[in-house]
Amino acid sequence: MxxxxxxxxxxxxxxxxxxxGVTVLSLAGILSYILVNGVKTFKWSLIFGKFSSQNPSMSFxxxxxxxxxxxxxxMAAPLSVFCAVYLTEYAKRGSKIVRYVRLATETLAGIxxxxxxxxxxxxxxxxxxxxxxxxxxxxxxxxxxxxVIIRQTEEAIKAVPDLYxxxxxxxxxxxxxxxxxxxxxxxxxxxxxxxILSMGRIIGETAALIFTLGSVAQLPGSLLDSSRTLxxxxxxxxxxxxxxxxxxxxxxxxxLVFIIFLMNVAASYIGGKVGKDFEN
Amino acid sequence: MNLHYGAFHALHNVNLGxxxxxxxxxxxxxxxxxxxxxxSLNRMNDLVQTCRITGKxxxxxxxIYGNIDVNMLRKRMGMVFQKPNPFPMSIxxxxxxxxxxxxIKKKSxxxxxxxxxxxxxxxxxxxxxxxxxxxxxxxxxxxxxxCIARALxxxxxxxxxxxPTSALDPISTVKIEDLLLELRERYTIVIVTHxxxxxxxxxxxxxxxxxxxxxxxxxTMDIFSNPSDRKTEDYITxxxx
Ligand SMILES: Nc1ncnc2c1ncn2[C@@H]1O[C@H](COP(=O)(O)OP(=O)(O)OP(=O)(O)O)[C@@H](O)[C@H]1O
Ligand SMILES: [Mg+2]
Numbered sequence: 001m002x003x004x005x006x007x008x009x010x011x012x013x014x015x016x017x018x019x020x021g022v023t024v025l026s027l028a029g030i031l032s033y034i035l036v037n038g039v040k041t042f043k044w045s046l047i048f049g050k051f052s053s054q055n056p057s058m059s060f061x062x063x064x065x066x067x068x069x070x071x072x073x074x075m076a077a078p079l080s081v082f083c084a085v086y087l088t089e090y091a092k093r094g095s096k097i098v099r100y101v102r103l104a105t106e107t108l109a110g111i112x113x114x115x116x117x118x119x120x121x122x123x124x125x126x127x128x129x130x131x132x133x134x135x136x137x138x139x140x141x142x143x144x145x146x147x148v149i150i151r152q153t154e155e156a157i158k159a160v161p162d163l164y165x166x167x168x169x170x171x172x173x174x175x176x177x178x179x180x181x182x183x184x185x186x187x188x189x190x191x192x193x194x195x196i197l198s199m200g201r202i203i204g205e206t207a208a209l210i211f212t213l214g215s216v217a218q219l220p221g222s223l224l225d226s227s228r229t230l231x232x233x234x235x236x237x238x239x240x241x242x243x244x245x246x247x248x249x250x251x252x253x254x255x256l257v258f259i260i261f262l263m264n265v266a267a268s269y270i271g272g273k274v275g276k277d278f279e280n
Numbered sequence: 281m282n283l284h285y286g287a288f289h290a291l292h293n294v295n296l297g298x299x300x301x302x303x304x305x306x307x308x309x310x311x312x313x314x315x316x317x318x319x320s321l322n323r324m325n326d327l328v329q330t331c332r333i334t335g336k337x338x339x340x341x342x343x344i345y346g347n348i349d350v351n352m353l354r355k356r357m358g359m360v361f362q363k364p365n366p367f368p369m370s371i372x373x374x375x376x377x378x379x380x381x382x383x384i385k386k387k388s389x390x391x392x393x394x395x396x397x398x399x400x401x402x403x404x405x406x407x408x409x410x411x412x413x414x415x416x417x418x419x420x421x422x423x424x425x426x427c428i429a430r431a432l433x434x435x436x437x438x439x440x441x442x443x444p445t446s447a448l449d450p451i452s453t454v455k456i457e458d459l460l461l462e463l464r465e466r467y468t469i470v471i472v473t474h475x476x477x478x479x480x481x482x483x484x485x486x487x488x489x490x491x492x493x494x495x496x497x498x499x500t501m502d503i504f505s506n507p508s509d510r511k512t513e514d515y516i517t518x519x520x521x
Pocket of ligand 2 (some may be wrong): 442
């Protein structure tokens, strides 16, 4: 009997190692494949140069990506954080409105982004008349991100111990002060990481943006212009560009990897700063 | 007064007077309702949704469950909790939180209050070089004294202390006891304690709780030397509880 148990534990062990190996290898494989192919075609002019048919530079897409991230977060982050504060601190626990909002956020979180894209194109693009533009794209992605940030902020706020709230009330602080001076700052590291995560979602988004922000290869002159984010640029280049397009796509992928790396470094730096005074 | 948590009757017909500039000790076995009564004195029980209170609690003749400003009431009744609960911010900001809440903004004024409160709570010497460091980085006993300093910083009239020394070493305990004896001149103090010696040493009046009732209350001297109830005697001599 003992030996059978032993065999089982060996099999389990092998399986665990195998699973880890496959995961690490495939991640490393993808990453190095992109990087190797990206570096092969690397030229500064392809990244920062002016876009033309001779020099299919991605500089405009970098600008568009940054603008899109910034504007989308500007719309989505404050709204979702306040919404989460309301749901956790102000609404009665288990009340109807909380249950409906929860149902709504859960449903919204599960809807494929292309559906949001379609909705955004019709509502912001056609009904409100913004057409294919950065504004339409940002509104759409912001709506898509609301449930994500709300849920994670809620979790972060719920993790703040009641002892802090009691301490604040015990000193005669109002509810407003308790919530915004004690509870939200204590939850800040969680809220920041929720926002960073949603930055990743914006960078990676294609389906919703093709319908709304469009795919014109140009440096946008205003928020009402169409353009491409890097991810969309990559998609269009692969689809339409033949062999040369694939090279552009790999280089774009390399740049994306690099940006995400930078973002993570920045995130852990900010997270560390925010968390220094308010660590749990 | 009576107090219920949902269907649970936590305090039965409690009737107690607490005198000014005296230390009143609440003693009794775990779960008998000492913290519950203490928390109803500054309406911290308002935060518990199931909590229901009947009867009357007055402060200087005013019904505290009547038409009053709860935040002002809590400012007048400083509270130190059973578990140390410094906020996750710097030591300075912890102590300054209360005064800032009540509108003091001037840096020099805050500095003065912070220093005075920390000195009063006998912790100034240990933290004066790291006021800007996180309050969570100090020991549990220091955290508790910090919480006392934080409570003192709002200049309360009454101090409600829930087992303030249960997490402290004997030396800090003595410091806190001396501090309370000193503060008695200016404050009215209510202290929950499991330490009979402490109750005997510092309190003027004692109330003995059992199963949500006050079995006996009166001068500490009388209760400890000559308890009129058998259960009180058993408890303070350590025969049960
Ligand atoms: N928020 C609450 N909801 C429901 N019941 C509660 C709540 N707080 C306390 N109780 C109950 O009320 C009773 C009295 O609790 P309380 O905390 O006042 O005891 P205590 O005398 O302070 O005990 P200890 O010495 O352990 O601190 C206990 O039976 C407890 O289970
Ligand atoms: Mg207690």
